[in-house]
Amino acid sequence: MLRDKDRYLNILLISPSILAILIFVYAFIGWSVRVSLSKWKGLSADYTWNGIQNYLDLFADPRFQIDIRNTLIFTGVFVIGSILLGFTLAVMLDQGLKGESFFRSLFLFPMAISYIVTGVVWRWLMNPAGGSRTSGLNLLFTNMGLDSLVNQWHTTPTWGIAAIALAAIWQMSGYTMALYLAGLRAIPEDLKEAARIDGANELQIYRHIMLPLLSPVTLSALIILGHMSLKVFDLIVAIAGKQLPLDVPAIYMWQITFDGLFYGRGAAVGVLLLISIAVLIIPYIRYTTKIEAEQ
Template sequence: MAARPPVHRGLADRLRDGLPRLVLAPSFALILVFVYGFIIWTLTLSFTTSRILPVYSFAGFDAYIRLWSQPNWHMALGNLAIFGILYMSACIAIGLLLAILLDQRIRGEGVLRPIFLYPMALSFVVTGTAWKWFLNPGLGLENTMRNLGWESFTFDWLVNKDMAIYTIVIAGVWQASGFVMAMFLAGLRGIDSEIIKAAQIDGASTVSIYRRIILPLLRPVFLSALIVLAHMAIKSYDLVIALTGGGPGNATELPSTFMYSYTFTRNQMAVGSASAVMMLMGIAAIIVPYLYSELREKDR
């Protein structure tokens, strides 16, 4: 048989194959510059003596030494631990409970789902401002209860330096719980009903079914929710600024507010850059093991 002549691809075929790359190229270039480029730039500044403006004189780990000698930084880390643990735990617990309730095919599910999800559609600035009004002793809950006749009612967490951090937890949980609920509800709806029916036929109770079958099958959802919430907790800035402004005093200082104030208010750009690098390392310490475990699961 005679060999078939080579097929010459036309210009239209080459354009069709190259169009996706052409469309994605500007976005890829912008991400490369404004995400990874600025990460490298921030890392570089953290090893300099920069103050008001960038100065590229190498200073070793001086900025990191000064960072870890700041009492405000240690307070910010302590507040992040309180906020992060309570925020993630409450969001996962409430989100899972709401998902289980909605998974019972209750009446009005189509109305309840958007109601629970609505807070996530709001910006953290709007959430912080709304909760600031609600928790203000002179305007919100405390004032309302006293006007209703409960003169001894007191809820001054917003202006109490020992309790102010918990107001951020309340606002954050209110906003993110619906999102976590949606994740768990999708996971619950993806479980094979035949497994549950088989367990019911064997006489397993509802509690045992959830504890031994459903919750273990939701492990990927738990991990995904944990990663998303941890990322949101570490970089929380606008919620804190809108709700407490980092106060009273610096009682609700978080690493994100510390980084902003030292970079743009106190003119300590190198120290602010070092704190940003530490935040990035914290996020990487959470995400990298998760990605590694996911890749290992796929390989298996």
Template sequence: MSGKLRRFGPPLLLISPSLLLIGVFIYGLMGQNLWMSMTDNHSAAQANGRKPISFVGLENYIELFGTEAFRHSMANLLLFTAAFLIGAMVMGFLWAWLLERPLPGGRFFQTVYLFPMAISFVASGVVWRWLLNSNQGDKASGLNRLFQMVGLDFLQNPWWNNITFGILAIALPAIWQLSGYVMALFLAGFRGVPDELREAARMDGATELQMYRLVIFPQLTPVVMSALVIIAHMSLKSFDLIMSISKPANYQTKVPAVDMFLFKSSYDYANSAAVGTILLAVVAVLIVPYLINQYRESRR
């Protein structure tokens, strides 16, 4: 016993402050949030301790999914995530594919494509709010005004004010801002493929398309998985960009993160915590399998 204590004691002592902080401020608060989501804490009086709080189990979750407004928010989240993922992955891959080969000014374009990532979602949201202005005709501005000036009036639309697909307009600035990051990941993946593999493929008579499809693309699987997880994770918790463009929160652009904020603003802490727990569960469904796969890969 004393031997094990001497062996494992100092390392455990070294990491114990971090374990304590993680246990209290991450898992402890997650547990507190889960408990709050199962109470009837829906008013300021209960939040301030003037009325008792009772345990109601899964009642808040059942009521949330039973409302059309929250189902609409979840549908918006799925649309936003799908558009964000596909757009950022396609644009990032195309930019990386073009910049992989030596081009004049390649470094300049890499910097230009990466620059949006350095801007906060709030700052870019203010600019995109003007670009995606829904006014048309004589009052048109932003992109609608541009379409009007170049004779493409048929492309004018209400953007994020569209009651059915308004959330897809919010995906445009998100794609613009994160495509450069995906480009950097793919570019690193392209340049990580050994030149010997490319030369061997060419010597075997493979065309450029065959070389990419059979040699290079299989090498990019870890990059694709990392990009998918990161983009999906960011889309699920999107709040600042949406609120910056469509503030005050509109029905057509509502997502669960916005619902969580609105519930909290009205002292409905129970429903706010329930929405947060639902988002955590969705993120876990995406992240945990990826982490398990990474762990298995590292053990081989």
């Protein structure tokens, strides 16, 4: 009887949170899906059924095709760069580096900064202006005699979005470093010692022992960084504003919804972003749940 009373009390305590999630998350998702299937354009709500026409028009829009290309480029550069740099930093710290706590905090510090602040700083660092207005990284390269590295950064045609990914790498590589460092510290030292006794060098140990054991960490990093890259908005706006060559779905959704008042198509973009993120997150959640149940 007492156990049933505790169960009901626990349900009562969490019921406000459950109700809030049902209303402000799932109910609004359902409402967004309904709006995406309507002809709503303008300030007055119009729920006239439009089927999947908004989605068809979206994929036929050349601007949205640019958005998809930019998202793929940004995601590839950001995820691969963050993982490689984070893993390298973790390996360096795992060698018993003197002052490890200081460097660990130093590498993690950018993560505590918002994307807006990061964007403002990197807008100056990646200033494409030349001549007497040269500043940031271009000025550093010029003073060091590395003129070949001077470039137009985010104003470069086609690949300008990759330059913005550098700022995201700077911000999130410390987080990836923390993931890998925790994974490295969890690997028993006996395994590495046994490999050394068998004649394996350090490169072979990392390739055949450490990396396979770190595959769950790599998967986690891929999922976390991947879903962040799909919804990037504030970093791009802070660095370069709203420019078509640097356009991504989140910026397109904002402009077409709140500037163009085309709520039907804007909701369609939001639903597509939700689906793309769910494609990454849901299999990962099922995988981790299965692993935990087996343990």
